[in-house]
Amino acid sequence: MKLILYEDFPQEAGTPEYYAHYGRHHLPRDKSHTPYAFAKRQPDKTVFEIMNQSRELMGIFMEAMTMTQGFMACHQLDNPLLPADEKYDFGWVWEGRNDQDGGGEDERVELVDVGGGAGHALSAILSWEKRLDPGRCVLQDREEVIAAVAPEGVLEKVEKMGIDFHKGQPVKGARGYMLRRCLHDYGDRECVDILKRIEEVMEKDSKVLIVETVLVSGESPPFSYALDLAMMGISGKERTLEEWEGIATEAGLRVGKVVMGRGIGLSILECVKL
DSSP: OHHIIIIIHHHHHHHHHHHHHHOTTOOOOSSSSOHHHHHTTOTTSOHHHHHTTOHHHHHHHHHHHHHHHHHHHHTTTTOTTOOSSSOOOOHHHHTTOSSTTSSSOOOOOOEEEETOTTSHHHHHHHHHOTTSOGGGEEEEEOHHHHTTOOOOGGGGSSEEEEOOTTTOOOSOSOSEEEEESOGGGSOHHHHHHHHHHHHTTOOTTOEEEEEEOEEOTTTSOHHHHHHHHHHHTTTOOOEEHHHHHHHHHHTTEEEEEEEOOOTTOOEEEEEEEO
16 A cells, blocks of 8 residues: 555656656656656656665565565465466476486576565465475575565575576576566566576576466456556556467567466466477
């Protein structure tokens, strides 16, 4: 609620002025010159550059992200990754180990949570998917976010890594890379660039898990479309399956298995190299 009062209301109130300035058919395509930045009178800056100017504002943002995790979880059987009534099967990760029977060593990273925030989703996954090795998992986000992660529970053994995923993916050849509720923050061009950075370091058997809302015309609930409008304020958007497939293809990936969410639940798109 605080984030809505501090940020969303001013952004929405400034949207008519934004379109009066840029033209009513203009859609934000980059992280600067967005309705949010325009409302803040700092059109050349990105949302995070603006938020980083205030520790209070960044704190409110992180608190809101934590609350959102809980909101999504209550609609998904208390599991932040669940899209429906069944747990996602990570069997493809551990089945490829050459040491699963104790007969050898395999140092390959199993799962990288890219843009994973405080690790809520990764922690939940590791809590119920006991076959995954926390010591072979990596939690990535911006430096200031990673610095605030509490190394507790299953996250204690997880490697925490501060990165800028626009500039490259430092973990090469992991079995899986997960982007959960990250790409909807960005326009199509930036999504392609982010995915390309991962595709460049993937092995032939690596997978990218895109965990996002998938809009279905005439079926998605009003909340999903309201979120789509809200994301437009920072140059993001919710997408249909066809739109996700197009972005993946441009990044050198192919969407294979799709586990569709129900209601406001998240869907999981498994992507492999073309």
